[in-house]
Amino acid sequence: MSILTAAADVLRCFSSTRHDVTVTDLVTLLGMPKSNASRLLRAMRDEGLLETVGDSKRYRPALLLAQVGQLYRFAASLIDRADAVVGRVSDQIGHTGYISVRRGTEIIGVTAHPGRHALRVVTSIGDRIPAFASSTGRALLARLSDAEVRALYPEGFIAPSETAPRDMDELLARLAETRRNGFAESHDEAVRGVRAISVGLGDPTTGDEVALCISFPAATVAPGERLSIIRSLAEGAAEIAALTQDKRFFPLNLSPSETAP
Amino acid sequence: MSILTAAADVLRCFSSTRHDVTVTDLVTLLGMPKSNASRLLRAMRDEGLLETVGDSKRYRPALLLAQVGQLYRFAASLIDRADAVVGRVSDQIGHTGYISVRRGTEIIGVTAHPGRHALRVVTSIGDRIPAFASSTGRALLARLSDAEVRALYPEGFIAPSETAPRDMDELLARLAETRRNGFAESHDEAVRGVRAISVGLGDPTTGDEVALCISFPAATVAPGERLSIIRSLAEGAAEIAALTQDKRFFPLNLSPSETAP
DNA sequence: AACTTAAGTTCCATTTTTTGGAACTTTTTT
DNA sequence: AAAAAAGTTCCAAAAAATGGAACTTAAGTT
Numbered sequence: 001m002s003i004l005t006a007a008a009d010v011l012r013c014f015s016s017t018r019h020d021v022t023v024t025d026l027v028t029l030l031g032m033p034k035s036n037a038s039r040l041l042r043a044m045r046d047e048g049l050l051e052t053v054g055d056s057k058r059y060r061p062a063l064l065l066a067q068v069g070q071l072y073r074f075a076a077s078l079i080d081r082a083d084a085v086v087g088r089v090s091d092q093i094g095h096t097g098y099i100s101v102r103r104g105t106e107i108i109g110v111t112a113h114p115g116r117h118a119l120r121v122v123t124s125i126g127d128r129i130p131a132f133a134s135s136t137g138r139a140l141l142a143r144l145s146d147a148e149v150r151a152l153y154p155e156g157f158i159a160p161s162e163t164a165p166r167d168m169d170e171l172l173a174r175l176a177e178t179r180r181n182g183f184a185e186s187h188d189e190a191v192r193g194v195r196a197i198s199v200g201l202g203d204p205t206t207g208d209e210v211a212l213c214i215s216f217p218a219a220t221v222a223p224g225e226r227l228s229i230i231r232s233l234a235e236g237a238a239e240i241a242a243l244t245q246d247k248r249f250f251p252l253n254l255s256p257s258e259t260a261p
Numbered sequence: 262m263s264i265l266t267a268a269a270d271v272l273r274c275f276s277s278t279r280h281d282v283t284v285t286d287l288v289t290l291l292g293m294p295k296s297n298a299s300r301l302l303r304a305m306r307d308e309g310l311l312e313t314v315g316d317s318k319r320y321r322p323a324l325l326l327a328q329v330g331q332l333y334r335f336a337a338s339l340i341d342r343a344d345a346v347v348g349r350v351s352d353q354i355g356h357t358g359y360i361s362v363r364r365g366t367e368i369i370g371v372t373a374h375p376g377r378h379a380l381r382v383v384t385s386i387g388d389r390i391p392a393f394a395s396s397t398g399r400a401l402l403a404r405l406s407d408a409e410v411r412a413l414y415p416e417g418f419i420a421p422s423e424t425a426p427r428d429m430d431e432l433l434a435r436l437a438e439t440r441r442n443g444f445a446e447s448h449d450e451a452v453r454g455v456r457a458i459s460v461g462l463g464d465p466t467t468g469d470e471v472a473l474c475i476s477f478p479a480a481t482v483a484p485g486e487r488l489s490i491i492r493s494l495a496e497g498a499a500e501i502a503a504l505t506q507d508k509r510f511f512p513l514n515l516s517p518s519e520t521a522p
Numbered sequence: 523a524a525c526t527t528a529a530g531t532t533c534c535a536t537t538t539t540t541t542g543g544a545a546c547t548t549t550t551t552t
Numbered sequence: 553a554a555a556a557a558a559g560t561t562c563c564a565a566a567a568a569a570t571g572g573a574a575c576t577t578a579a580g581t582t
Binding site: 033034 | 541542543544549
């Protein structure tokens with residue numbers, strides 16, 4: 001086993017609740033001999049991967065890792081990362097996934113992952129749909145303030161379907177719900193019989209914002225499956241949001257009635 | 262030579278202008294045999310330190326490094342607190358703020374808050390600048406004794422601009438001034454037309470030291486505004502210094518000529 | 523489509539590093 | 553001051569890394 005494995009294991013020991021490690025921490029966490037732990041930590045410090053806290057025996061990640069880690073954000077654009085998450089969820093559950101961006105009051109599909117079920121939702125990328133009348137749109141509009149949303153629709157709008165919001169008040173109520181829940185949902189809006197779950201996400205340093213969406217025929221998805229889609233999507237989005245330090249991200253918050261059996 | 266050295270060298274290859282590397286990049290940059298470069302990159306990817314870009318032969322830092330690097334900020338909670346102060350001041354006055362640390366004779370940006378003025382100073386984090394020829398650098402060097410500063414530059418240095426200190430005596434004079442005033446200032450040093458105000462700060466329990474800096478185009482900032490930047494920065498820094506019980510902190514001490522109308 | 527060049531991977535014996543137990547030193551606690 | 557805990561150093565056996573060359577794959581060029 002290469003020492004690289006051990007070094008990577010050490011890095012994996014760090015977490016939001018463990019900002020530094022000691023020789024004994026490694027012995028406990030990784031089950032390695034003390035001698036190895038001692039030498040490994042020193043070697044990693046000598047190479048600039050870790051640094052000692054003051055002159056104590058505690059080791060923490062060093063500046064080099066902060067610098068290289070920072071690059072990850074730029075190396076992989078927000079769209080790439082969001083797409084990776086949607087692709088994974090789509091593969092896993094077999095329903096269509098895509099990511100979209102908002103341009104004004106319209107939503108534009110950017111990437112798509114077709115599902116593999118016989119009855120599947122087909123979306124073509126590049127299509128424009130109204131933001132207020134789609135889950136992706138509302139997931140993104142929810143990131144704006146109510147005032148900003150109002151400003152976006154000075155003339156109001158006309159609901160294209162029964163289940164879409166009919167006026168501004170209804171839209172703002174749906175957006176408030178989206179913020180509370182951490183996800184947006186649509187049913188029979190753009191296409192009859194189709195449900196969609198969307199989560200919005202942004203990168204404050206670049207200003208990019210995207211929506212992750214999974215779309216499926218309402219008839220073929222059991223309540224439990226729907227919950228699992230919501231969870232997968234929200235979890236993946238939350239990871240990216242943590243990375244970009246997206247302060248406007250709304251974490252998943254399932255209401256009691258949702259989680260009841 | 263341990264493979265850790267090689268791995269750390271690979272990480273050091275990444276920069277704001279090089280987001281990914283290939284086998285040949287390593288051969289060129291580090292002068293290692295192709296075979297080693299090939300195996301090393303694959304090993305680092307297998308360990309989760311790097312990831313391949315799409316299915317190409319390009320490697321970039323992986324999520325693990327982003328996560329661990331992120332912790333650096335919190336591990337060194339001084340950075341976090343200092344960053345909060347700089348962020349607040351930057352938001353308030355609209356000019357670029359950042360915090361930096363010193364590594365030997367170099368200053369490295371750690372976090373940045375871009376200003377919102379049309380003419381703004383852009384700093385990219387991770388970049389290295391010489392300590393003696395920047396306000397951040399002198400804010401940090403001022404925390405050392407004159408003897409320690411001399412020891413840091415056994416060969417002296419060469420001034421990169423007209424307004425930078427030209428020799429050790431001039432540097433020590435500027436450091437004495439910094440200690441007296443409680444802040445360091447630069448003008449036209451790294452970039453023509455740019456002024457920067459910096460305050461140094463430390464945490465004796467961890468040994469960490471950081472500089473808080475606000476940087477702005479000299480032409481757009483009136484004397485009164487400059488004073489208010491100095492006051493905000495010094496005040497925020499003093500608060501943290503009190504918290505960490507930093508005994509080497511130099512409190513603000515505006516000379517009579519500064520405060521005169 | 524065949525050729526040429528460049529880039530990347532695999533092979534192998536040799537050299538170097540890593541390993542883990544035990545003895546030893548330092549630090550902390552009682 | 554003694555005891556316990558934490559960390560470091562030593563050693564020979566075991567494992568991994570090295571670098572040159574042969575090989576495979578990918579990318580241009582005629």
